[in-house]
Amino acid sequence: MAARFEWRTSLCATDFPAAAYEALRLRVKDHTPFNTLAWMTASEQALTAGQRLHVLLGWQGDELVLCLPLVACVERFAGLPFQVLHHLGYPLADRLALLASMDAGDVRKALVEIRRHVPHALLQLNELSEPVGEESLLSEWMAHSSTGERRISCRVPVHVISDADHQEVSGDPRYKLRRARKRIAACGAQVRRITPDASTMGPLLQAISEVEAVSWKGDEGVGIFADERHRQWMDRAFTALAAQGLVRVVVLELDGRCISYRLGLLEQGRLYDYNLAFLPQYADLGSGRVLLEEWIRWGLDEHWRWIDASRVSLENSSHQLHERMTGQLEHWRWSFYSWRPSGLALGGALRFWQRLKPGVQRWKARRAAAVKPAAEAAPAAKTATPAAPTEKIMEGEHASPSHSQR
Incomplete structure (x- = not known):
């Protein structure tokens, strides 16, 4: 049976088929908490005046087989405005599954429907996960785009919980963990596990947002509570998710005050380690490592x-789960350039850059090699500089790129 398509302008409408949406979500085996209607509706309520939501639904009979909520906005490339589509939730949704249960022919028709209904230069879907060993349905779209690109966003460290975790971790992580525990015990701080509900999530978010605000994330404006819009977004999303029992938090408290935390989402036996921060005056405690260990014990x-890192940097990730990981999961970014003049121009620019990039990288490498001997010859004694953000992250607190204001 061929799919029929329908457009909606809101997920929050009273007549939105919420039950059919949830049935589709549960049929897609790699779905995540960021696919829940709770997260999506909160994301919709956080849209700005320049963003428009277009929700494509696909039906086979009475069964929903596709839901693709797309946000249309104008982005500038080389100073020129282009119409771009992103999946709702970008850039704070750390991992998404494509909610589609249809054959390749209907997937191809969906792309035609999108281009007809929402003319655009670029359709970009970020942080998509894919079932291992299966070809993505989106491969069908590559052949029908003026330019198509599939590139990896990140490789997320994953820890499979096993009986071996009853034993103390070995090697250098054991030394670091023991040292952190001694420091925490010496100052009298306590680790606490919290499973918030809708009534307790708000006060808890207020407490942890205050920690983030004075941390280096707050100083640099890269936290999930970075401004009022993001703060309201997180409050709505996590309150709704807490009502469904999907939120977990581990905190380090001193005299009843939160001084460090890890905020996570739990579904299908998988804990997504989403966000963390600590008060700068307690940076030397190494609390992040202790709280990660508490995730494992929990x-x-x-x-x-x-236990997943939710999202990490593609290069030079310093997430502490790398010390304990037993595997990795890949996130992908799909980019589909249309056949409109704007899409042809952007796609052409991408192909030109892809040809030019290797030469630029070789030039940078030669330049760096030439500068290095001069730098080594310079006097070694220099005035100490403050710790860079990377060093702060290495101390234990990871800032995901998807948690930054892009």
């Missing part, structure tokens, strides 16, 4: 199966 107690 998982043992409640029979979780995985």
Whole structure:
């Protein structure tokens, strides 16, 4: 049976088919908490005046087989405005599954429907996960775009919880963990696990947002509570998710005050380590490593199966889960350039850059090699400089690029 398509302008409308949406979400095996209607509606309410939501629904009979909520906005490339489409939730949705249960022919028709209804230069879907060993339905769109690009966004470290976790971790992580525990015990701080509900999520978010605000994330404006819009977005999303029992938090408290935390989402036995921060005056405690260990212990107690880093930097990631990872999951960014003049121009620019980039990289490498001997010859004694953000992250607190204001 061929799919029929329908456009909606809101996920929050009273007549939106919420039950059909949830049934589709649960049929897609790699769905995440960021696919929940709770997260999506909060994301919709956070849209700005220059953004428009277009929700494409695909039906086969009475069964929903596609839901693709797209946000249309204008982005500038080389100073020129272009119409761009992103999946709703970008850039704070750390991992998404494509909510589609249809054959290749209907997927191709969906792309035609999108181009007809929402003319654009670029359709970009970020942080998509894919079932291992299966070809993505989106491959069909590559052949029908003026330019198509599939590139990896990040490789997320994953820890599979097992009986081995009952034993103390070995090697250098054990030394770091022991040292952090001693420092925390010496100052009298306590680790606490929290499973908030809708009534307690708000006060908890207020407490952890105050920690983030005075941390280096707050100083640099890269946190999930960076401004009022993001703050309201997170409050709506996590309150709704807490009502469904999907939120977990581990905090380090001193005299009843939160001084460090890790905020996570739990679904299908998988804990997504979404956000963390600490008060700068307690940076030397190494609390991030201790709280990560608490995730693992909590998982043992409640029979979780995985702990994921949610999202990391593609290059030089310093997330502490790398020390404990047993595998990795890949996130992908798909870019589809239309056949409109604007899409042809952007796609052509991308292809030109892809040809030019290797030469630029070789030139930068030669330049760096030439500068290095001069730098080594310079006097070694220099005035100490403050710790860079990378060094702060290495101390234990990871800032995901998807948590930044892009």
